[in-house]
Amino acid sequence: MGQLKSYMIIFALLASATLCFSHKTHSGFLYPQFYDHSCPRAQEIVNSVVAKAVFEEPRMAASLVRLLFHDCFVQGCDASLLLDNHGTIISEKLSKPNKNSVRGFEVLDEIKVRLEEACPLTVSCADIVALAARDSTVLAGGPYWEVPLGRRDSLRASLIGSNNNIPAPNLTFPQILGKFNAVGLDLIDLVALSGAHTIGNARCTSFKQRLYNQNKNRKPDLSLNQAYALELRTRCPPSGGDNNLFFLDISTPFKFDNSYYRNILAFNGLLNSDEVLLTQNHASMQLVKQYAENNELFFQHFANSMIKMGNISPLTGNQGEIRKVCRRVNHY
Structure with a gap:
């Protein structure tokens, strides 16, 4: 009986391990x-x-x-x-x-x-x-x-x-979270997946509205470090330059790490959608602070959220097809 019980426990653990990687x-x-x-x-x-x-x-x-x-x-x-x-x-x-x-x-x-x-x-x-x-x-x-x-x-x-x-870079926090919720992702997924901005670039047109008071009723964006804003204006003018590229992470632009969150805490988040994680929701602000202090926690949450995002409404079984060329369906 004891041996049978041991086998049952081992089988349960193996089944559990399989399910951890199955979705x-x-x-x-x-x-x-x-x-x-x-x-x-x-x-x-x-x-x-x-x-x-x-x-x-x-x-x-x-x-x-x-x-x-x-x-x-x-x-x-x-x-x-x-x-x-x-x-x-x-x-x-x-x-x-x-x-x-x-x-x-x-x-x-x-x-x-x-x-x-x-x-x-x-x-x-x-x-x-x-x-x-x-x-x-x-x-x-x-x-x-x-x-x-x-x-x-x-x-x-x-x-x-x-x-x-x-989600567009100029949306409010509730609007962005709504887009995430609509596909089954939650607030933790939003803050963790935003960490992908630790690498890559954004075009001037994505954040230009933060640099200039183009509407007389619009107040200056005080959630952007003004010294950083001054630097950005040199290559992102009020008109033109829309496709000029800027690092999303000014600290380590080619290294995937948690400096993105430290930038946000210093009001050096490039996009409005970066800074609203700090300024428009208390729970997301706490996550930004935790990720800024704990790279391992960020990595863990990011990996989990990437798996979760990758599981959004996939086609399986006999649905869809396996394309021979990714740019077109097979019957063309």
Whole structure:
């Protein structure tokens, strides 16, 4: 009886461990070992291409992480963002949050070519996006997590969804949190995932409204360090220069760490959506302070939230398809 009880405990622990890395969807499970038999080198191939791209251009790490955000907030994590205009499909790349902004598609194209050579019509573009985001984070010095896999690719895009669902940098805290809540993410996810701004760039047009009193009824933005604002104005003029790039993290722009939160505490958060984490909600303010003091806690929460975001309404089972080319559906 004692031996049987021991076996039962071991079995329960193993089952629990499996569930920790499995995520139930509306039609199946996502789990890290999904391609272990059908394409055993899948993750190795993704990592090698991403590593090469980030080595050649460190900024690419942030771009690939951002692609997962902008994909998952529209129709779920289904690679709809990767579709180009074709037939009845109007690309999400043309939306206001994405136009002249999202990038890194050529890296995903190269990954897909390599995977099609190794395992034809097996690894989805949606899973490629999720793996590339994880690998980019790690290459920039951030946390590692097991990526649940098994997503399939959408047959359609949603320009309207892209324009409406992706949080804009000039929204209030309640508005941003509302966008997160709408896809099943909470306040902790919002503050932790905002930490992706520890790497990458933003265009002048994303924060220009913070630098100039362009409306006579609008008060100066006192949540922005005025010495920092003066520096920003040198390359972000009242008119023009909209596409000039600025580091989101002025302290360690290519290193994935918690300096982003320390910048916010010093009122050196570049975007309005960064500073409202400190100034418009007490719970988020406390998280900003905790992450600024504890890099390990930030890494833990960020990894958990990336897994959670990657589980937003994926297509599984017989839904969607496995695209041969990420930019178009197979029947074209």
